[in-house]
Amino acid sequence: MVMTEKLKLGIAGLGRGFTVMLPTLSLHPKLDVIAAVDTRPEARVQFETDFGGAAYDTIEAMCSDADIDAVYVTTPHQLHAEHTVIAAKMGKHILVEKPMAITLEDCTRMIDATNAAGVYLLVGHSHSYDIPILEAHRLIASGDYGSPRLITGLNFTDFVYRPRRAEELDPSQGGGVVFSQGAHQIDIARLLGGGMVKTVYATTGDYDRNRPTQGAYTAFLKFADGTVANLTYSGYARFDTDEFTNWRTESGAAKDPKNYGSARRALASVKDPTAEAILKASRAYGGSEGTVKPDEAPRDRHHEHFGLFLVSCTGADIRPLPNGVQIYADDRVDFHPLPAPRIPRAEVIDELYAAVIEGKTPLHDGQWARATLEVCSAIIKSANGGHEIPLNYQVSPKDIL
Template identity: 30%
Template sequence: MSKIRVAVIGCGAIATRRHVPEYMINPNVKLVAFVDPVLERAEELASKFNALAFSDYETMLKEVEVDAVSVCTPNILHAPIAIAAANAGAHVLVEKPMATNEADALAMIAAAKTNGVKLMVGQSQRLMPPHVKAKEILDSGRLGKVISFRTSFGHPGPESWSVDGKDSWFFRKDEAIMGAMGDLGVHKSDLMRWLLNDEVADVAAFVGTLDKEGTTVDDNATCLIRMKSGAIGTLVASWTYYRGEDNSTVLWCENGVLKVGTDPDRPVILELRDGTNEDIEAGGISTNKRQLPSFVIDEFVKCIVNDEEPSISGEEGLRSLNVILAAFESQKTGKIIAVN
């Protein structure tokens, strides 16, 4: 088959560090267009791939024949761009959070279905090898049911990652809408739903801006979560882990403890009730400091080539988003919120 013609919309850090390098090495892809309001950024990437550069996505979609797009823009733009791309007949890979509210997410899902294109959300946590291995162990039944858990994702914040540093859109409320919870928390809500084969029933949360100056988006959140199975746990998202990034999960089960990402040299650890311990080799978890393959691009391209529904579909993205939205509602009302 001919190569999939891909346009990347938004040429910031996530595009240059994840999407573009992974498209570049995929034999089924041809990068044909780049879009960024800072035209020079799009032009710089376009020059490397003999592609076209644009400052707005509407013009690009009218002038370039594309089969698929990556939406790597500020959160508020995810929905309008994804819907426009779907209406133009392009498959859509959208960064997380897929949208900033449920109505927009539903509109994205509807646009993809109406136009017969695929919609995938870049929830990379469930594709990382240690998490894949952990799910295999849980699904095997060896540990019995999950009783409680904790999951955490924290780093120093977007200023050390974004191409704009402290001036990044991540800190502008009107463009980001949500902060650490949209950046990191939604990764963890998606991971726990997937690992446990379960849905979140209720959320109680403290969400706030504790240390980042000049912004009102959240930089920390601690959530208490109850799953439909009855398992309870905590979900933490933080932009103020100034020393020691954390992307770890611990699950206390009937027959032992499963630890993932708690030790950089021991990706998956089993501690069984009979007193035996096992270290399971499973590759690494990507961090801001240590960039590893995300596997998101390969999954997206595979779904297009094989005409498969993405495992991280729009519907899956919405379920994970609704957990985050419930956390904000809990902070606002001081109540435990049932997840929609």
């Protein structure tokens, strides 16, 4: 029997992002999660119980474990650069959560540090890893439907009313929807549109004075080849774009629309930001209501999605869906079904594994993610100044098809 070499992973940050990846990290057959770091003792205890690995309280201590091949950095946005640089200098490959960082300078620092150390840097999870998005990208790249011209992206969620740490709502610290959620929507639009955004014109919205933050944006992206993208996001928990996917959540699970308004209702009893941060931590890994490692894949899952995407090409409209890709041609509608995922988000670990163990160039590398972050920053600059913003760090997607 041929034994597959496993990738040995250390986790930096055992919070919500880690919890969302828990099924992937527990069940992916090419992965061994052997260590973790978190400043919360209860998360470290839970990790040692669930994974049997070592849990540390500093990233330096964790990275001194020579067995770790790669570190998944899922600490808060503002720590991504510092933790990536430390882990890279200690010889670890990096998978860092979106957004890559909150400034372009930090993104460049991360790219330079990983280049200097000779390690891979991947940024994800982002919904541009989703199989239906990659399939839409493949169909567009085939040329069978002509060239992409107009990309429409719409996502309406309850982001603003989910329990948060204070800085997650503070735009000066990367809070609000532009960095957290734009990192997904822009990554998808750039992938489907060829990557090379030339200019950005945008507004942001702050519509609830009891919960001040950037809770919405609408952005107009012009690509170098003349393709345009209209991207709108609203996190104000009213209209819900999951209606467009026959009520599938972002993670591909079935959603009951009868729970309308539940995020606002749950938050209504929370008195202040400290109580809110405690509520968030109680739901986090190791918290009083926290999650434990699953031993089987979730059932009845479709692929993940990030709201409506429609790519109007010269020959057809192409629409990724949680269970396939729909093509609206001149005289008929074709549906390309995609089998349900066996392990959610396996494609993130597949890309990391292919890079670290097999030496394959990743699509979602540092330059790619810096270009997405540049669009996020340009949305904020354009909204503040009222101008169209030219871009400098854009790159085309690497050919992984």
